[in-house]
Amino acid sequence: MEQNELLQLSHISKRYKTELALKDINMELHPGEILGFLGPSGAGKTTTIKIITGQLRQTSGEARILGTDSANIDASIYERIGVVSDDSGIYEKMTVWQNLNMFAKIWRVPRTRVEEVLRLVDLSEHSKKQAGKLSKGQKQRLVLARAVLHKPRILFLDEPTSGLDPTTAVEIHKMLLDLKKEGMAIFLTTHNMEEATKLCDNVALLYQGEIVEFGSPQELCLKYNRDKKYQILLDDRKEIILEQTPENIRKIAEWMEKDQIQCIHSCEPTLESVFLQVTGKTLNAW
Amino acid sequence: MGNMNKLAAVAQIKWLCMSQNTAVVIGPFMVIGMVWGFKILYSNFGPNGELIPVMMAMLLNLGVTMNICINGFLMVGTAIAEEKEKHTLRVLMTSSVTGMQYFIGSILYPFVLTVVINFAILWVSGIEMGQVSVPVFFLVSVIASLISCVIGMIVGICASTQMNANLIGYPLMMVFMMVPILGNLSEGLRRISGFLFTGVVTQMTDCFANGAEYKMEALDIAVLFGELIISVLVFLVMYRRNGYEKD
Ligand SMILES: Nc1ncnc2c1ncn2[C@@H]1O[C@H](COP(=O)(O)OP(=O)(O)O)[C@@H](O)[C@H]1O
Ligand SMILES: [Mg+2]
Numbered sequence: 001m002e003q004n005e006l007l008q009l010s011h012i013s014k015r016y017k018t019e020l021a022l023k024d025i026n027m028e029l030h031p032g033e034i035l036g037f038l039g040p041s042g043a044g045k046t047t048t049i050k051i052i053t054g055q056l057r058q059t060s061g062e063a064r065i066l067g068t069d070s071a072n073i074d075a076s077i078y079e080r081i082g083v084v085s086d087d088s089g090i091y092e093k094m095t096v097w098q099n100l101n102m103f104a105k106i107w108r109v110p111r112t113r114v115e116e117v118l119r120l121v122d123l124s125e126h127s128k129k130q131a132g133k134l135s136k137g138q139k140q141r142l143v144l145a146r147a148v149l150h151k152p153r154i155l156f157l158d159e160p161t162s163g164l165d166p167t168t169a170v171e172i173h174k175m176l177l178d179l180k181k182e183g184m185a186i187f188l189t190t191h192n193m194e195e196a197t198k199l200c201d202n203v204a205l206l207y208q209g210e211i212v213e214f215g216s217p218q219e220l221c222l223k224y225n226r227d228k229k230y231q232i233l234l235d236d237r238k239e240i241i242l243e244q245t246p247e248n249i250r251k252i253a254e255w256m257e258k259d260q261i262q263c264i265h266s267c268e269p270t271l272e273s274v275f276l277q278v279t280g281k282t283l284n285a286w
Numbered sequence: 287m288g289n290m291n292k293l294a295a296v297a298q299i300k301w302l303c304m305s306q307n308t309a310v311v312i313g314p315f316m317v318i319g320m321v322w323g324f325k326i327l328y329s330n331f332g333p334n335g336e337l338i339p340v341m342m343a344m345l346l347n348l349g350v351t352m353n354i355c356i357n358g359f360l361m362v363g364t365a366i367a368e369e370k371e372k373h374t375l376r377v378l379m380t381s382s383v384t385g386m387q388y389f390i391g392s393i394l395y396p397f398v399l400t401v402v403i404n405f406a407i408l409w410v411s412g413i414e415m416g417q418v419s420v421p422v423f424f425l426v427s428v429i430a431s432l433i434s435c436v437i438g439m440i441v442g443i444c445a446s447t448q449m450n451a452n453l454i455g456y457p458l459m460m461v462f463m464m465v466p467i468l469g470n471l472s473e474g475l476r477r478i479s480g481f482l483f484t485g486v487v488t489q490m491t492d493c494f495a496n497g498a499e500y501k502m503e504a505l506d507i508a509v510l511f512g513e514l515i516i517s518v519l520v521f522l523v524m525y526r527r528n529g530y531e532k533d
Pocket of ligand 1: 044
């Protein structure tokens with residue numbers, strides 16, 4: 001058996017009573033890889049994570065995690081994976097330290113690792129603070145610290161930065177990239193295309209329970225970069241978007257020569273526009 | 287038993303959470319305080335400041351059943367509901383803690399506490415210890431506390447919030463606590479009471495208070511062990527279906 005794959009989904013589907021929430025999902029995850037499921041609310045991201053991590057049973061198909069069929073996994077699998085769900089809570093009445101220490105006991109993790117993780121998420125100086133008194137971003141960092149305390153092979157994150165301010169989100173991105181460097185594989189879901197572009201080695205675009213596109217963010221953007229465009233702001237404050245045609249290029253050259261251009265941008269395709277082209281819907285549509 | 291660390295961690299988490307919950311901490315002290323207060327208040331009726339047997343019976347009955355019911359039905363149930371409310375239960379269940387470890391870890395301290403406080407009530411009540419069969423009292427306390435804790439776990443499975451847990455727990459508590467207490471007033475209730483595990487407790491404390499010899503009958507044993515088995519089975523069926531939390 002191929003041991004390089006930490007995770008392998010083949011033909012996974014999930015039906016809730018009447019609704020088909022996932023249709024024929026296939027994917028693989030390798031060590032040190034960050035894989036993102038990008039899709040709008042209701043696309044099936046949480047359902048996917050729950051199935052892979054054994055919290056929910058698929059209707060059909062096979063999921064293998066760390067070489068074991070997810071139908072056969074028991075509680076011990078959680079000694080080797082870390083899970084952050086979309087609503088993971090903390091013990092608010094306990095201190096930051098206690099919150100981590102309880103799980104250090106569960107996983108038999110030495111005290112030094114707790115200190116190390118506290119430093120990783122930059123909460124060392126708050127370790128005696130009551131966890132309920134932390135800011136939203138600090139709480140999320142604590143949740144993340146707890147999930148990687150036992151150095152899991154795979155880290156699952158369900159919308160890890162949803163509802164956080166941009167600064168905190170950036171801090172969390174940095175932490176995730178650090179973990180990746182240590183060889184941890186990360187499976188994350190998001191509805192934020194910038195996050196997916198920045199973090200993910202590979203992205204699956206999920207729409208109505210189906211993977212409609214798969215590839216590296218760059219690959220996908222280039223694939224759908226059919227008509228190149230330039231966005232130009234002229235001296236007279238007029239903003240125009242021009243397509244790449246010989247005629248337009250001559251026009252742009254002329255403006256440039258006369259120094260009439262304030263700003264010029266190439267309209268690079270983004271995952272957002274890829275998503276729009278593939279599904280006809282925007283990512284933030286409900 | 288290589289996983290005692292997980293059980294110990296769950297028990298410690300529960301302990302930390304419960305000891306931070308004022309209502310939960312005050313509960314047992316209130317029961318002991320109540321028994322003590324009543325004793326002082328009513329001891330004037332008896333000769334040389336002692337409680338007359340009927341008062342002693344009422345006092346023990348009230349204290350012991352209340353203690354058993356509060357700790358189990360309410361303490362255990364709301365502690366689980368709190369974890370659901372704060373979204374920490376799923377965290378535990380995805381951290382390699384098994385359902386069994388969570389079960390034992392959750393009831394360990396409430397169970398021990400209930401038994402210990404039962405003895406404290408006995409002591410505070412001032413009952414002549416010669417009238418008490420300690421082994422029997424211990425055995426009945428242990429089983430009754432266990433049943434109450436398991437029912438508390440069932441309450442926890444059913445409830446989604448602490449409010450919810452109280453809503454389910456209080457009526458249960460009323461039935462198991464009040465039926466034996468009111469059994470003195472009505473023959474019908476007394477009959478029903480004979481089939482409740484708290485009713486068995488009441489019969490026992492009544493005998494002790496009256497200085498009579500307590501003989502456990504077959505029905506009492508059947509009720510105690512039967513209700514323990516039934517509550518465990520109900521718990522298992524519910525746990526098998528959805529775990530501690532519905533998806
Ligand atoms: N427990 C459930 N019962 C019925 N339908 C559900 C349940 N959970 C999710 N769904 C449905 O499945 C679809 C996918 O949900 P979800 O996986 O939560 O999406 P996402 O995480 O991408 O927002 C949604 O249409 C949702 O309504
Ligand atoms: Mg979701």
